[in-house]
Amino acid sequence: MESALAKQVYDKLLSVYGPQKCFLEHMTPFQLLVATILSAQCTDKRVNMVTRDLFKRWPDAESFANCDRDELEQAIFTCGFYRAKADHILKAAKAIVEHFHGELPDTMEGLLMLPGVGRKTANVVLGDALGKPGFPVDTHVRRLSSLIGLSDSSDPEVIESDICAVMPPETWAQFSHLLIVHGRTRCPANRPNCPGCELAKLCRHTKTGKIKEKKASRTKKPVSKAPATKKTTAKKAASPARPTKNSTSKSRTGS
Numbered sequence: 001m002e003s004a005l006a007k008q009v010y011d012k013l014l015s016v017y018g019p020q021k022c023f024l025e026h027m028t029p030f031q032l033l034v035a036t037i038l039s040a041q042c043t044d045k046r047v048n049m050v051t052r053d054l055f056k057r058w059p060d061a062e063s064f065a066n067c068d069r070d071e072l073e074q075a076i077f078t079c080g081f082y083r084a085k086a087d088h089i090l091k092a093a094k095a096i097v098e099h100f101h102g103e104l105p106d107t108m109e110g111l112l113m114l115p116g117v118g119r120k121t122a123n124v125v126l127g128d129a130l131g132k133p134g135f136p137v138d139t140h141v142r143r144l145s146s147l148i149g150l151s152d153s154s155d156p157e158v159i160e161s162d163i164c165a166v167m168p169p170e171t172w173a174q175f176s177h178l179l180i181v182h183g184r185t186r187c188p189a190n191r192p193n194c195p196g197c198e199l200a201k202l203c204r205h206t207k208t209g210k211i212k213e214k215k216a217s218r219t220k221k222p223v224s225k226a227p228a229t230k231k232t233t234a235k236k237a238a239s240p241a242r243p244t245k246n247s248t249s250k251s252r253t254g255s
């Protein structure tokens, strides 16, 4: 991928939306980890509603590690997939208490050792809570990277590596936020608003669309006009002969 394209897209999005913050409310890196686990297949708005009470009740890894599973499941029920999410939160909290003295590890390798934590979650925590470079690839980032032409892959890990290879580390978390906000507002799945899009001049999707249109108009066959005489002859041949006086009387007499 051309680094120029990524930089132009980043600059344009930053000028349109301004600097973006993490959409998930949290006070500590561990709370952001929990919120990110809850955000799978769930809106940020819903997660924020749930975590406001959740973090009052269980504020840190130790309290989560010792909480009652049924109570936790009940508390996060509205986020969906509550059993799996409770399982991930409990296992991660216990691992943090047992292996990291109750503190969230601050490296990608350390975070990936926690049960239920993948690269996306680890990148969110690194970039938004630990002040380290992190480029989370969620569903919007994945879709927009492909449409715009920031990556030719649909594999989140390859997308992450393609974009991180050409953008300065200090922009990674912000770039991910900007792509997410653009995906939500201007370019939702199945109904991108290309005519009104600020990235239209940069985006591969609109460029290839225009190329296809041009090719189609070049290869369009001219409409051939059939010679008028032939058409007329054919019309005449197809139309039934008007009965003459003689033929009518002939027919009547014959019946």
Ligand code: SF4
Pocket (backbone or CB within 6 Å): 144, 147, 148, 186, 187, 192, 193, 194, 195, 197, 198, 199, 200, 203, 204, 205, 206
């Ligand atoms: S030009 Fe269209 S496809 Fe490209 S980012 Fe904008 S809305 Fe999405």
